[in-house]
Amino acid sequence: MASVNNKLAFLTQAPPPNYVAGLGRGASGFTTRSDIGPAREGPSLETINAARARRGEETLQEEDTNEDQDPENETGLFAGTVYERDDEEADSIWANIDDKMDARRRKQREAREKAELEKLRIERPKIQAQFADLKRNLSTMSDDDWSALPEAGNLTGKRRKAAAARAGNDKTYNVPDSVLLMNRDRNMTEQALSEEQMNSNGTSSTLNGAMTSLTEIGEARNKIFSHNLDQAGSSSRTSDGTQSTLGTASSIDTQGYLTGLAGTEIKSSAEIGDIKKARALLDSVIKTNPKHAPGWIAAARLEEVAGKMVTARKVIAQGCEQCKLSEDVWLESARLNTRDNAKVILAKSIAAGLTTSVKIWLKATELETDSNSKKRVLRKSLEYVPNSIKLWKELVNLEESHEDARILLSGAVTAVPGSVDLWLAFARLSSPEEAQKVLNEARKALPSSHEIWIAAARLIEQTNADQGKPVDETQTLLDRTLSTAVKRLQKAGAVLSRDQWLKEAERVEREGSPMSCAAIVKATITIDVEEEDRRTVWVEDAQACLEHGNVETARAILAFTLREYPDRQSIWRIAVDVERKYGTTDSLEAILERAVTMCPKAETLWLIYAKEKWQGQKDVAGARQVLIRAFEKNLGSEEISLAAAKLEAENGQKQAAAMLLQRARQEVNSQRVWLKSAVFAREEGQLADSLDLVKQAIKVFPSFWKLHLMHAQLVEVTTPPGTDNAHLRAAREALSAGLRACPSSTPLWINASRLEERAGLSIRARALLEKARLSKAEDKVSIWVEAARVEERSGNAPQAKALIARGLQEYPNAAALWSADIWLESRAARRTRSADALNKTDQDAQILGTIARMMWNDRKYEQARKWFERCTKANPDWGDGWAWWYKFETAQGTEESRLAVRERCKKAEPRHGEQWQQQNKDPNFPHRPTAEVLEATAKTLVITT
Structure with a gap:
């Protein structure tokens, strides 16, 4: 009974299954800190929908939550577990295993993916790559080109209408009457206001409530007309x-009044x-x-x-x-x-x-229309302002007679003795004798003016030239005058810097007084220059004057420098180059004679002198005498001995050339002398003697690779082929011996590879080039290029491209590799590749020539010509660039352009280039001039498409 009467007895009893307290009121289960595991599930969807139905709300739809559990997703599987140290260690072990497995074949996988990507890019290039050249050309468009672009529009309708018109299918339709009535009423003007629009005070009301006063509009109109009439009125004093304004009708231009009103600017x-x-x-x-x-x-x-x-x-x-x-x-x-x-x-x-305002007088002179009135005003002004230089200049400029102007200037210098311009103008208008007196007076009046001294020097030069006095005497007098001028000016406190004096010398040269220019340089060149810096500073000054186009000033500086440093060969070279470019034949010969006299041990100056005599003046005997003098001053000189032998050989004196070479082998005994001797014998057809000389030279100079290369060439030519290709086997042995003696010689490796390729053994050629890349070869870039060419000649273009790519990884700035890579690309990708090559190689001449050939292939001839010109300017010594340009002009240019390229190539005298050197050193055509080598090289070049 006690338990029945106890109302709280249910607290000690077990709850029913799935019981949640307060579930009927919409509550859900909860957990405490002592609980482990997830909380109880909330009410089911049926329970929630029943409660929402009782409240009159919409029921919820069941969501599809049956998602497959990912066994790899530890977050979902073990969301409630604790992450311990063992778990961390296990995760790191598995991560290391994954990294090792991923790195095992990473290079092969990446190479395969890269090759597949490149193949995909070739087959299906990106839109960006296809239009990269066009987008790059947009940077060269000017603002006018952009503004001239037509507006984009839909031309489909126009074309369809035009086609229909041509086909005669035009259709016409009747216009409805409503359209005609609407167009009739469109331009009608309402002449009056309705009663609703008018109000009691004379205003009109608009729909938005704004009020406009017609009375104010009329007043504003009257004000505007009054303002225009005031402007149109004439003025009287x-x-x-x-x-004061005269508002009479006669003062208004009746015909142009409306035009003036139309042009009146209306301000906001x-x-x-x-x-x-x-x-x-x-x-x-x-x-x-x-x-x-x-x-x-x-x-x-x-x-x-x-x-x-x-x-x-x-x-x-x-x-x-x-x-x-x-x-x-x-x-x-x-x-x-x-x-x-x-x-x-x-x-x-x-x-x-x-009365003393110069501006007022000049303005009054400007207002006068005739010359006499201007003179009258200026003379009146000089009565009040006699010391005005501007007024005197204006008055002198108005005088047409030189005598009247000179008389005015005499008065001007008396009134204004401190004006340099007036003194110089007075001297210019005077005779030479009077001009000398005028300048003497000017020097007294202006002791600090260097312009007066320079004018005096120019006067002396002009007077002595007119009188026919010797140049040396005139130059001595000018030097003495300018030296005195510098001392007087320094004493008077007028000190000019060396740069200012050089600018004055350049100005005097431009005005036609070279001797005065030289005198200025001689008198002032030592100012503000330290003793140890003189030679460097003076040479830089001379080069700067040459850049400015002041040749006489540069000559004067170099002449003074050579008097101070007569034994400097580099300065003599600069002076010789100046005379060769700007001087005459006599002046060049004179400077060369002085140069070899002052520097008798300078072999280069002797060779330049002999070459100028031989090729410049066509004086073979004179060149021979110069070389004899040079050999006396430089006993045992290799350069002079070879130059003498070359002179005799190219002028038909073969026996004398052979004797000179034999004497050089005994006295000089250098590897270059032995090589030139063998080359001379080969050119004369004496192959056995040439081979014997090469063998003797190899014993003395075993490390000279050119001897081994020539040995292989001579052996291949002199050995009978036979049935077993004995000549190739002999050449192979000679090259093998050369490679053992000179393992760093790139030409030997390349020629050995080409020999195997000629023998039909491309595998051995590849092996030799691979061995050369692993050896100590000096120019490995050429070896990479040759290996790619071997593959290309074998028809394996992908392998050639792969080799070029490997070479670029090792030598990313090699122009030869970039050039070969450009030609291996497709036509669409060449432009983008050439842009990358320009950036990587710093605009190398070989890349510039490649771009010019691309423009030629695209039939952009003017652009190709510009790129060829840039190529030859970047490296005039690269003969292949000249040959390509000559070939282009032969195919697409005129006779004048072709001859111009030939003349420029002759002046540049290129010596390098793969195809150029092969033609220049062809034993079948020795001693060919530059023009013939240019034509022969151009014929051997093959146009790449």
């Missing part, structure tokens, strides 16, 4: 000099407000300080901007009354008035006390 309300504010401010300024001239000028200009010229003239007239001694106010008043009124205003300014 009152007795006090102010302007904002501009009118700004003008009113500025007018108020300036009015305050001129009233507060009426003697402030800039305020009056600003007020007048404001009225001018506002279009009220009459008011502007009145304002500036008041300013003239208030500021009578301000020349700016009077000049502004003259500007705002007509010519006749301006003359009167300027006359009043002179009467007001501005």
Whole structure:
């Protein structure tokens, strides 16, 4: 009974299954800190929907939550577990295993993916790659080109209509009457206002509530007409000099009045407000300080901007009354008035006390129309301002007679003795004798003027030239004069820097006085230069003058430098180059004679002298005498001995050339002498003697690779082929011996590979090149290029491209590799590749030539010509670039352009280039001139598509 009466007995009993407290009120289960595991599930969807139905709400739809559990997703499987140290260690072990497994074949996988990607790019290039060249060309378009582009539009309809018109299928339709009535009523004008639109006070109301007064519109119109009439009125002067408007009908241009109204500028309300504010401010300024001239000028200009010229003239007239001694106010008043009124205003300014204002007098002179009136005003002005240089110059310039101008200048220098320009003008208009006296007086009046001394030197040069005096005597006199000038100027305190004197020398040279220029340089070149820096500074000054085009100044600097440093071969070379480019044959020979006299041990100067005698003057005997003198001064000289032998050989004296070479082998005994001796014998057809000389030379100089290469060539030519290719086997043995002795010689490796390729053994050729890449070869870039060419000649273009790519990884700045890579690309990708090559190789000549050939293939001939010119300027010594340009001009140019390329190539005298050297050193055509080598090289070049 006790348990039955106890109301709290249920607390000690077990709850029913799945019981959740408060579930009927929408509550859900919860957990405490002592609980482990997830909380109880909430009410089911059926329970929730039943409760929502009782409240009159919509039921919820069941969501598809049956998702497959990912066994790899530890977050889902073990979300409630603790991540311990063992788990971390296991994860790191598995991560290391994954990394090792991924790295095992990473290179092969990446290479395979890269090859597949490149193949995909070749087959299906990106839109960006296809249009990269066109996008790059957009940077060269000017603003005019952009503005000239047509607007994009839909031309489909136009083309369809045009096609229909051509086919005669035009259709016509009747226009409805409603359209005609609508067009008729469109341009009709309402002549009156309705009663609803009018109100009692004469205004019209719009739909949005804004009111417009017709009375105010009429008043504004009257004000505008009144303003235009004021502007159109003529002006007359009152007795006090102010302007008054005459509003008579006779003062208005009736025919042009409407045109003037049409051209009247209508200002906006904002501009009118700004003008009113500025007018108020300036009015305050001129009233507060009426003697402030800039305020009056600003007020007048404001009225001018506002279009009220009459008011502007009145304002500036008041300013003239208030500021009578301000020349700016009077000049502004003259500007705002007509010519006749301006003359009167300027006359009043002179009467007001501005008699010494040069600006007023010059403005008065400008207002005069004829020359006599201008002279009269200027003479009047000089009465008040006799020391004005500007007034004297204006008056002198108006004189047409030289005698009258000289008389005026005599008075001018008396009145203004401190003007250098007046003294120089006076001297120029005088005779030589009088000019000398004038300059002497000028020196006394202006002891600190260097212009007077320079003018005196130029006068001496001109006078002595007219009198036919010797050049040396004139130069000595000029040197003495300028040396005295520098001392006098320094004593007077007029010290000029060395750069200023050099600029004066350049100016004198441009004015046609080279001897005075040289005298200035000689007298001032040592100023402000330290003893140890003189040679460097002077050479830099000479080169700077050459860049400016002042050859005589550069010659004078070099001549003085050579007098101070007569034993410097480099300075003599610069002087010789200057004379060769700008001088005559006699001046070049004179400088060369002085050079070899001062530097008898300089072999280069002797060779230049002999070459100039031989090729420049066609004096073979003179060149022979120069070489004899050179050999006496330089006993045992290799260069001079070989030059003498070359001179005799190319002029038909074969026996003398052979004797000179034999003597050189005994006295000089150098590897180059032995090589030239063998080459000479081969050119003469004496192959056995040439082979014997090469064998003897190899014993003495086993490490000279050119001897081994020539040995292989001679053995291959002299050995009978036979049935077992004995000549190739002999050449192979010679090259093998050369590679053992010279393992770093790239030409030996390449020629050995080509020998195997000629024998049909491409596998051995590849092996040799692979061995060369692993050896100590000097030029491995050429070896990479040759390996790619071997594959290309074998028809394996992908392998050639792969080799070039490997080479670029090792040598990313090699121009030869980039050039080969460009030609291995497809036509669409070549432009992008060439842009990368230009950036990587710093615009190498070989890349420039490759781009020129690309332009040639694309039939862009003008652009190709420009790129060929850039190529030859970048490296004039690269003969292949000249040959390609000559081939281009032969195919696409004119006879004049082809001859121009040939002449420029002859002046450049290129010596390098793969195809160029093969033709230049062809034993079948020895001693060919540059023009013939150019033509032969151009014929061997093959155009790549």
